[in-house]
Amino acid sequence: MLKIYNSLSRDKQIFTPIDAGKVRMYVCGMTVYDFCHLGHARVMVIFDMVSRWMRASNYEVTYVRNITDIDDKIIKRANENNEAIDVLTQRFIDAMDEDSEKLGIIRPDIEPRATQYVQGMLDMIAKLIEKGHAYQATNGDVFYSVRSFQGYGKLSGKSLEDLRAGERVEVDTFKKDPMDFVLWKSVKPNEPNWDSPWGKGRPGWHIECSVMSAEHLGAHFDIHGGGQDLQFPHHENEIAQSEAAHNCQMANFWMHNGFVRVDDEKMSKSLGNFFTIRTVLEKYDAEVVRFFILRAHYRSPLNYSDQHLDDAKASLTRLYTALRGREVSTNIIDWNHPQAQRFKEAMDDDFNTSEAVAVLFDLAKIKTDESISLLKNLGAVMGILQRNADEFMQGETSQALDVDAMIVARIEAKKAKNFAEADRIRKQLADAGIILEDTPQGTTWRRA
C-alpha cells in the first residue's frame, strides 16, 4: 500500500488513483535557456524513480514533463547570443536529453513544449476572464485576480494578508492586487508574439502548466510534482488557474523534492553556485550521480560536494563488487522474499530510497545466488546496477598500459616466487590508477 507525502495536506496519505490501476502524473520540467544543473538532475532522477516504482507496482503510468520554451530568460539569452530563439531552445533541449539519458532516466511519456499550446492558453485565459477570475489591465497585460479564488494559498500555506505584508512584494500599479499574476503579456519590441483577443503578446509562465497538464491528463489527475521552489508561487498559481477554469480539483497529490545544496546553500542559477550535469559527469560516472541522488530521501536537502560523490562512488562500487562474476538467474522479482518485502515496504513508504538502498547492501552481504539476483533486479527498479560489473569498475576508456599483459607477467613472476617483480608490476598499475584483485578465479582489476 503506497503512501505519499502530499504537500497539499502536509502529511503522508494512502495513494489511491483516480482511475483504478492508472496513474497520471505531471512534473514541471525545465526552462531551456542553459545547461541543466544538478538541481535539475535531482528532479529528473526523483520522478523517474517515482514512475519506475509506480510501474513496478503494476500501475499504468502516464508521465508528462513539460518544457518551457518561451520565457523572459530565453528571450534575453537569445538576444545576448544573437541566436534565434528556436535554435537556442532546441540546442538546450538536445543537451538536456543527452544528460537525462546518461543519468538513466526513462523519458517521460509526453514532453509538451509550451509554444505548441498557445491556443489552449488563449482558451483558458478567455474562460478565466469570462468567469471573472481574470482581467485585462490598462497596460494590455491580462492578470489573474487572486482575490477571486477562494482557495488561494492552500498549497503553500500562505494567506494573501501575510503575502501582502511581505515587503518584497513589488507593487505593480496595473494590478488590482499586488499578488495578481500575469496570464498574458502584451507584446514588447523585438519579442516573439502571438495574436490574441487582448492584442499581440505571449503567455505568462504559470498558464503553460495548467494548459499542458489538462491537455494530456485531464482537468483532474493524480500527481503533480516539481522542485520545492515551485510550490510558491508557480504551483499555487497553477491551482488557482486550473481549478477556477475547470471547477474541480487539479491534482490529488502534490510532490516536491528537496533542493540540491552547495555548502548548505540552495544550488541555483541566481546564486551562481550551480554545477551543470555535464561538468559533474566529466569527473564522475553518471550512475554514481544517480546513486548519490537516490540514496538520500527525495524530500531531504542534498549537499553536493566532491567528497560526497567520492563516498557515493565507493558505496556503489561495493554493490558492483558483489555482482562481479555472478550469474543473475532471472529478472523476475519474488516479492515474497523477506528482503524484497523490506524493499517494497520502504518504497511504499513515501519512496524511502535510503531504506531501499540499505536493503541492497544487505543483499550484497548475503551473497547467495538468490540474493545476488534479487540485488540486480531490485537495482533495476531503481535504475541502477544494470551494467556489467567489470565495465562499471574498469571504465570504458582505453588503456595506456596493456593491463592484461602486465597481469600475465605478474602471475608469471609470482609463480617464479619473484615477488619483487610482481609487486613492481602491481605498483606500476597502481600508479596508473589501476588496482589489482587476486581471486580464486584469477586476477581482476578495477579503477581507483
Add this chain to the structure above:
RNA sequence: GGCGCGAUAGCAAAGUGGUUAUGCCACAGCUUGCAAAGCUGUGUACGCUAGUUCGAAUCUGGCUCGCGCCUCCA
C-alpha cells in the same frame, strides 16, 4: 516581519517509546607471499533544556543554531 523545514556517530544518511540501520572512513583480526577484495570485530550517535513515562534520541513545551519560501528558480 510572515509561513515552513531541519539538527542522528569522523563523513553521509534512514528509522524507532525499550532490541545491530546502512554505506564510506579509521583501527584490529581472519584471509593473502605481501596487498586488494571479502569476512569478523571495534569506533561511548541521536543540538541544548524542562516535562510526560517503568523507560525518550524517538512524545510535549521552551531555547539555540542552520536552511527554505514570501522575487525568476527544479
